[in-house]
Amino acid sequence: MSDTPQAAIAAQNLVRRFGHFTAVNDVSFQVQKGEIFGFLGPNGSGKTTVIKMLTGLLPLSGGEASVLSLDVRKDPESVRENIGYMSQNFSLYSDLTVTENLTFYGRIYGLSSDRLRKRMDEIAQLNGLGPYMNRLSAQLSGGWKQRLALGCAMLHEPKLIFLDEPTAGIDPVARRQLWDLLFELSAHGITFFVTTHYMDEAERCNHVAYIYFGKIIADGTPETLRELPEVRPEGTYRVEITTPQVTRALRIVRTVAGIRSATIFGQAIHALINDDLELEHLRELLLKQGIVVAEIRPLAPSLEDVFVELTYRHQTQSEAPRA
Amino acid sequence: MLNPFRGFSAVFYKEALHIRRDFATLFFSLIIPLMQMFLLGFAIDTNIRQINTVVYDADGRRESRELLDRLRNSDTFHLVRFVENDHDLTDAIVSGKCRVGIKIPVDYSDRLLHQMSAQVLVLIDGSDSSVAGQAINVTTAIGLDESLRRVLANSNAPFAVDMRPKILFNPDSRSPNFFLPGLTAVLLLNVTTFLTAFSVVREKERGTLEQLFVTPVRPMGLLLGKLLPYLIIGFFELGMILSFMRFVFQVPIHGNVFLLAVLSLPYIFVSLSMGILISSKANSQAEAMQLAFLTILPSIFFSGYIFPRETMPKFFFILSYFVPATYFIDITRGIILRGATWEHLWGDAVVLFCMGTLLLVIAARRFQNKVIMA
Numbered sequence: 001m002s003d004t005p006q007a008a009i010a011a012q013n014l015v016r017r018f019g020h021f022t023a024v025n026d027v028s029f030q031v032q033k034g035e036i037f038g039f040l041g042p043n044g045s046g047k048t049t050v051i052k053m054l055t056g057l058l059p060l061s062g063g064e065a066s067v068l069s070l071d072v073r074k075d076p077e078s079v080r081e082n083i084g085y086m087s088q089n090f091s092l093y094s095d096l097t098v099t100e101n102l103t104f105y106g107r108i109y110g111l112s113s114d115r116l117r118k119r120m121d122e123i124a125q126l127n128g129l130g131p132y133m134n135r136l137s138a139q140l141s142g143g144w145k146q147r148l149a150l151g152c153a154m155l156h157e158p159k160l161i162f163l164d165e166p167t168a169g170i171d172p173v174a175r176r177q178l179w180d181l182l183f184e185l186s187a188h189g190i191t192f193f194v195t196t197h198y199m200d201e202a203e204r205c206n207h208v209a210y211i212y213f214g215k216i217i218a219d220g221t222p223e224t225l226r227e228l229p230e231v232r233p234e235g236t237y238r239v240e241i242t243t244p245q246v247t248r249a250l251r252i253v254r255t256v257a258g259i260r261s262a263t264i265f266g267q268a269i270h271a272l273i274n275d276d277l278e279l280e281h282l283r284e285l286l287l288k289q290g291i292v293v294a295e296i297r298p299l300a301p302s303l304e305d306v307f308v309e310l311t312y313r314h315q316t317q318s319e320a321p322r323a
Numbered sequence: 324m325l326n327p328f329r330g331f332s333a334v335f336y337k338e339a340l341h342i343r344r345d346f347a348t349l350f351f352s353l354i355i356p357l358m359q360m361f362l363l364g365f366a367i368d369t370n371i372r373q374i375n376t377v378v379y380d381a382d383g384r385r386e387s388r389e390l391l392d393r394l395r396n397s398d399t400f401h402l403v404r405f406v407e408n409d410h411d412l413t414d415a416i417v418s419g420k421c422r423v424g425i426k427i428p429v430d431y432s433d434r435l436l437h438q439m440s441a442q443v444l445v446l447i448d449g450s451d452s453s454v455a456g457q458a459i460n461v462t463t464a465i466g467l468d469e470s471l472r473r474v475l476a477n478s479n480a481p482f483a484v485d486m487r488p489k490i491l492f493n494p495d496s497r498s499p500n501f502f503l504p505g506l507t508a509v510l511l512l513n514v515t516t517f518l519t520a521f522s523v524v525r526e527k528e529r530g531t532l533e534q535l536f537v538t539p540v541r542p543m544g545l546l547l548g549k550l551l552p553y554l555i556i557g558f559f560e561l562g563m564i565l566s567f568m569r570f571v572f573q574v575p576i577h578g579n580v581f582l583l584a585v586l587s588l589p590y591i592f593v594s595l596s597m598g599i600l601i602s603s604k605a606n607s608q609a610e611a612m613q614l615a616f617l618t619i620l621p622s623i624f625f626s627g628y629i630f631p632r633e634t635m636p637k638f639f640f641i642l643s644y645f646v647p648a649t650y651f652i653d654i655t656r657g658i659i660l661r662g663a664t665w666e667h668l669w670g671d672a673v674v675l676f677c678m679g680t681l682l683l684v685i686a687a688r689r690f691q692n693k694v695i696m697a
Contacts, residue, residue, distance in 0.1 A: 055537050081539045091534035093337065095344040100337075107333030108538050162537070 008033045008068060008160050008191040009054060015062035016049055023049045025214040026063070031207065033159070036182060036192045038205030040307065046214045047195050051162055054193075055080060068160055081109070084153035088165035090145045094138035098129055098148055101137055102155060109156035116155075123151040127181070143174025150181070160191045167198065179204055199304045210307050217310045225306045230313055232301065235275045236260060241282075242268040242295040249291045256285060263308065270305060330540030334548025338522065342552055352518060353560060356510040357567065363506055364499045364572045371457040373401040376423040377415040380405065382431040390427065390443070390469065399461040412446065422448045423458050435473070492577070492660045499572040504655040505628040507564050508648040511587065512594050512622055515557045517615050519598030522549055524611045527602070542687065550595045557591050558584070568659075577662030583655065586668060589675035590651040596682035597647075603689040622648035650675050 009031040016024040024046045031037040041047050052058040054067055056076020065072040067079045092101050099120070106116040124130040127147040132140060137148060146166060153161055163182075167175045179201065182192055194205065202208050203222055210218040218225055225231070232238065243249045246264050253262045253269055258277035262269050273282070283293050301309075342349055376394070380387050394400045404421060406412050415421045424446035434441040445462045449455045471482070493500045526532040535545060561584070568574045576583075597618055605611035623629065625639055626648035632640055643649050650671040657663030 057536055077539060077541075080537060083537075085534065085537035087530055087534050087537075089530040091529065091531040093341070093531060094529070096337070096340055100340055104333055104337045105538070107336060108330050108535075108540055110329075110539075 007031065007066075008035070009037075009066070009193065011050075011054065011063070011065045013063035014050065014053060014060060014065060016046075016053055016058060017061045023214055024053065027211070027214070027216050028063075029209050029216060029219050031191060031193060033191050034186055034189050035206045036186050036194060036204070038202045038208040039193060039195045039211065040197075040202055040208060041195075041211035045211050047211060048164065050211070051164060051193075051195070055083065055085065055162065082158055082160070084156070084158035084161035086146075086149045086153040086161065086163050086166055088168050090149035092137045092145060092149055092152070095136060097134050097136055098140070099133045101148060101152055105152040105155050111156060119155050119157070123155065126184075127151050141174075142170040143177065146170055146174065146178060147181075150178070154185070154190070159189070160193065163192060163194045165195055165197065167196065167201065175201075199302065199307075202303050208303065210310065212311055212314055215314075217314050218306060222303055225303065226301045228306065228310075231306045231309050232272075233260075236272050237275060238299045238301050238305070239271055239273060239279065239282075240265075240268045240295075240297055240299040241271060241286075241293055243286075243291055243293050245291055249286060249293075252286060252289050252291060256282065261309075261312075270299065272309075326544075327541050328544040328547060330535075330538070330544035331548045334540065334545055335551055338549055338552045341522070342556075348518075349556070352514055352556075353563065356513060356560065356564065359510065360503065360506060360564065360567060360572075363502045364568075370496055370498065371454055372398055374399060374423055374454060374458060375403050375421045376400040376425060377404040377406060377412055377421040378402055379407070379409065379412040379424070379426045381429040382427050384432040386432040386435050387427045390431075390465075391425075393465050393469070394425065394462075397461050397465065399457060416446055416448050419448075422451070422454055425462075492662075497574075499568075500574045500660060501656075502628075503564075503568045503572060503574055504659040505626070505652045507561060507568075507655050508590070508626065508651040509619070509622055509628060510564060511557055511561060511591060511651075512619060512648065514560050515553055515591055515594035516598040516601070516618055517612075518553045518556070519550060519595050520601040520605065520611045520615055521608055522553070523599065523602035524605050524608050527606060528608065542690065546599060546687075550599075553595065553598075554591055557594075558587075561587055574659065576659050578658030578664065580658075582665060582668075583658045586654045586658075586672050587651070589672050589679060590647060590654070592679035593647040593675050593682060596679050596686055600682055600686040600689065603686055621646045625649070626652050628652055647675055647678055 007030045009029075011030070012028050014024050014027040015022065027046075027050060039047055039050070049058065053060055054065055054072060056072050056079050060073060068082050070079050070082070072079055093104070096104065102120050102123070103116065106119065111119065120133075124133060127150065129144070129147060129151060132144060137145060140148065150161075150163075150166070153163075167178060170178075175198075182194075183204075186192060194201070196202060205222065207221055208218070208225065209216050218228070220228075241249065241253070244267070246267060246269060250262055250264055250269055253259055253271055256277075258274040260272040260274070262271040264270075279296050279298075283296055286293055378391060380391065391402065395402055400423060404415055406415065409426070412424045412426055416424050424444075426444040426446070428442060428444075431441045431443070443466070445458070447455045447458045475482070490496065523532070526535070565576070565580065565583070569576055598615075601611055601614045601618070605614055621642070625632070625635070625643040625646050627643065628648065632643050632649070635643065654668050654671050657668055
């Protein structure tokens with residue numbers, strides 16, 4: 001991986017140890033300018049640790065990281081000067097008004113009062129905060145709080161913004177609106193580093209990476225990840241089997257020769273099957289066991305499929321040597 | 324480029340807004356000390372007067388009546404009860420109605436007239452040691468005085484040794500003069516340690532602290548921006564306490580008020596550092612409250628504020644040297660009561676300054692390791 005001049009973030013062989021525990025183990029990735037980069041992984045897998053390393057809060061135990069072409073080890077202050085950060089609980093001061101919250105962050109980033117006023121107007125327009133400027137932030141609903149928090153994070157016009165679970169605990173409409181806003185801003189060249197638990201949000205990113213117990217086990221665009229040979233091995237394809245009796249069907253499907261794996265998704269089973277197993281044959285097999293199949297069709301793997309598959313493989317791999 | 328105080332004015336601005344919004348907290352943190360002051364100033368009197376006393380005067384002649392008059396005039400004893408037998412005498416003390424019982428034997432006057440030693444029994448309730456101590460001192464002194472007068476009455480010679488004690492700095496032994504200067508130390512601690520610890524812990528609870536660390540704010544800018552508003556409040560509080568002390572409780576200030584203000588700075592510095600240290604440990608305001616009380620208690624009990632340090636057991640006496648309030652109480656009593664100057668007090672100031680620096684270094688370390696990198 002070479003450091004292209006376009007990279008907003010370049011992390012190379014990052015390592016962070018806490019005593020004997022390795023929280024981040026040889027992590028490398030690059031985020032290009034203008035990308036919306038989704039950083040996914042289960043809780044405790046090292047997401048927050050990576051963010052803390054990239055923002056210069058945690059010293060690196062090993063590796064190199066540059067953010068906006070600044071070396072995180074040498075110049076953490078300049079890194080923090082040039083990035084925006086929004087934490088998962090929308091860190092606002094609830095006893096301060098919208099204007100006062102913005103003014104506070106403006107002063108922290110050293111904005112002149114003219115520039116601050118101009119930026120506040122721009123942000124109010126962009127986020128639609130205008131009518132609420134004099135309200136205490138405690139009185140705002142979740143979605144508005146989140147917009148204000150984003151406003152505070154982008155007041156100083158950073159080229160890169162870290163969003164740590166920006167949509168945790170807000171309603172679906174506000175979630176949708178936030179993503180629309182992110183796309184708009186990203187079109188203006190702002191890079192976003194987003195962590196999330198929602199797979200539908202991951203699908204919206206230009207670039208995703210999946211971290212699992214300190215190691216990155218997937219990195220690429222959603223499209224390339226779906227085509228990974230681990231996810232879709234040579235000679236296999238994915239199908240969705242819709243049936244009213246999913247649980248019983250799953251038990252049967254798992255015994256059929258030629259089916260590699262199967263899991264339940266709502267009212268359907270997602271299965272990875274060999275090319276030589278024909279769908280009509282499968283339907284008949286199930287019918288013989290008394291399972292009526294409403295629909296059976298080929299399916300492109302979702303990101304969730306990808307991550308489930310990769311996590312499973314990673315687990316069996318790492319357990320193999322011990323066995 | 325690298326300003327170590329980056330973010331100071333922004334944090335100061337924000338903190339001032341918090342204080343203004345949360346006026347109730349500010350109001351109570353200023354009013355409660357004044358209430359404490361009124362309680363201690365008006366209600367508590369450590370001087371022991373008018374102890375309820377029961378008398379069994381079995382003699383009842385002129386000499387015994389003279390002795391009782393002397394006891395009465397001492398202002399220490401209040402003769403409330405006269406009984407006719409030993410049983411009633413003891414009973415009055417056991418029942419708690421009287422603290423002291425005096426029995427004058429039936430042959431008191433006779434023995435005096437025959438130049439023999441007359442004994443007077445003084446029963447003292449030892450359940451309150453200061454009352455008991457005062458009763459012993461006064462009765463012994465009266466006995467000694469009475470004896471001397473009888474011996475000297477025959478010779479006309481003056482007292483060989485005449486002790487003339489003169490109390491220098493609080494001639495009337497007024498309790499407010501003793502308590503209020505010490506109270507300033509405890510009250511200042513209240514405002515500074517509690518309020519700063521709370522203001523940092525509140526940001527931890529809200530998650531805003533985490534956010535601030537990712538901004539260009541430098542730790543010193545953050546801490547000073549948070550401390551300064553409370554330092555100003557602390558100073559205001561000190562001024563308020565001093566004016567109440569001077570004008571309401573009429574405690575004269577013998578020394579230089581300006582010196583007192585200057586010397587309170589290292590003490591406020593220690594208390595604020597303590598607040599930050601607490602906030603690096605506590606994750607909730609309730610936890611901060613408990614830890615803050617841990618610092619308040621030694622300041623009250625081991626600093627000499629209420630109980631004299633000199634009479635403490637060795638262990639606690641040494642412990643008192645580690646309590647910042649000990650030094651500040653020495654400063655306030657020194658300046659207010661004794662008119663002490665810089666020459667007498669610089670040592671206290673140096674110790675406080677060193678303590679504050681040490682605490683701040685420990686607090687900053689803990690903050691770096693346990694809060695920022697956690």
